[in-house]
Amino acid sequence: MVTKKDIRSLSLLGIETFFKVNGQKNFRVQQVYDWLWKKSCRSFNEMSNLSKEIRSLLDQHFSFPVITIDTEQKSADGTIKSSFLLDDGLRVEGVLIPSEGRTTACISSQAGCPLACTFCATGKLGFRRNLLFAEIFDQIALIQEQSVKFYGKPLSNIVYMGMGEPLLNYENVRASVEKVIDPGGMGMSPQRITVSSVGIPEKIKKMADDKARYHFALSLHAARDDKRGQIIPVNQKYPLKDLIKALKYYHKVTGKRITIEYILFRDFNDGLADASDLAVFCKNFPVKINLIEYNQVENAGFLPSEAHTMKVFQDFLEQKNLVVNLRRSRGKDIAAACGQLAGK
Ligand code: SF4
Structure with missing residues (x-):
């Protein structure tokens, strides 16, 4: 046949x-x-x-293989988590996050993930396969329909922060972005798209060489190798000095500011010494820091930081003249929050 x-x-x-x-x-x-x-x-x-x-x-x-929505769960805060069924029977998840003036799609780039970060529910699933660019595009198109249906407006933003490490599926991620920003496709501005990664240095350099026009966010979560290696195993292969080198190159070529994502874990990375390490890391290039409230994942062994600790951490960074946002979690009740996607 x-x-x-x-x-x-x-x-x-x-x-x-x-x-x-x-x-x-x-x-x-x-x-x-x-x-x-x-x-x-x-x-x-x-x-x-x-x-x-x-x-x-x-x-x-x-x-004409397409992905379909298998299940749809709505959170008390309006967040909608979808489980998408792929052509070969695998499932991935995507999330629609409504907020003031915005509707954001958080989408997956891989079925499972090979990087096994200790705090992440997806990392506990193991790796199944890379998604094809049309499968990534379909998630966006389906969440776009939800956005219009439930919130009366098209998507304003897309973040590649769902299941998987986008830079380990770089070519499909790049091709899906091309279709989304193509005036002959969805026609969305690249300024509204963010690709988030734990940091694969050669792919960060490739993004720069490809003149990527979307935003890049680094999931840092600890700014010292010994600590970061405990929660992000791939840090042993790509230590911070390699990441810094790649990010400096990225900034030099694209002129773009880098978003630093930092999840605060109680008594692990939320002390003032950790904030000081983070401030030193951030002096290497222009950044914006997103401090993220941790959503507990079963058997991960971490707790979220206390509210006042997060505030002290934020104040310390702001005193160092860094731009810092504190991100509250969305969709916690349906396991749709950052790091919780695991097909539940
Ligand atoms: S945090 Fe990201 S890179 Fe790490 S295991 Fe989870 S999905 Fe993979």
């Missing part, structure tokens, strides 16, 4: 060649491309301005 090629693996030129070979008019090419990437359609049948014959021609030659 001949396996049909996924229609969404074709470029605009690929569709053009196919139509030319099959004697179809050239204006059909843009129509199909629009259905795929602008209208995020989910089957050939939906392509209503194409004749039945053309739809059937496409169906004979191409497959």
Whole structure:
């Protein structure tokens, strides 16, 4: 049996060649491309301005695998967590987070994750596979529909902070961003997209060389190698000095400020000595720091910091003239908060 090629693996030129070979008019090419990437359609049948014959021609030659929403849970604070079913039966999760003036999609880049950070529920699942760029795109398109349905507006922001390490699936992440920012696709501004990573130095340099226009956030969580290595095992392979070097290069090439994500764990990384280490790390390049409230994960062995400790930590950094935001967690009651995605 001949396996049909996924229609969404074709470029605009690929569709053009196919139509030319099959004697179809050239204006059909843009129509199909629009259905795929602008209208995020989910089957050939939906392509209503194409004749039945053309739809059937496409169906004979191409497959059109899409992901679907398996379950949808709504939090008391309006956050919606979706479990997405992939074509091969695996599941990943994505979250819609409404906040004042914004609706943000948090999406997954891998099924599971190989990096096994100790505080993270996804890390306990192990790694299954990288997502294809169309699977990443589908999550965004489906959460976009939820945003319009439940909150009456399209997505304002996208964060690649769900399941998986985006930079270990760099090419698919990059290709999905391209479709989202393409005026012939969703047409979203790259300024509204953030890719978050624990830091893979060669990929950070690659992002710079590729002139990435989206934002980059580093999940730092500890600014000393001995401490960071305890919670993020890959830090042993890529110590902070390598990350600093890569981030300096990234800043030099792109001119962009780096977001530093820092989850506060009680009595582990929330003391003033830790804040001081963080301040020293942040002097290497322009940054914005997001301090994040920890959401407890079963058997992880960490507790969230006390509110007053978080405030003291924040004040210390602000006294060092650093830009700091304190991020409260959203969707905790449905395990949709940062680090909690594990298919529950
Ligand atoms: S924190 Fe991110 S990189 Fe670490 S295990 Fe979880 S999903 Fe993977």
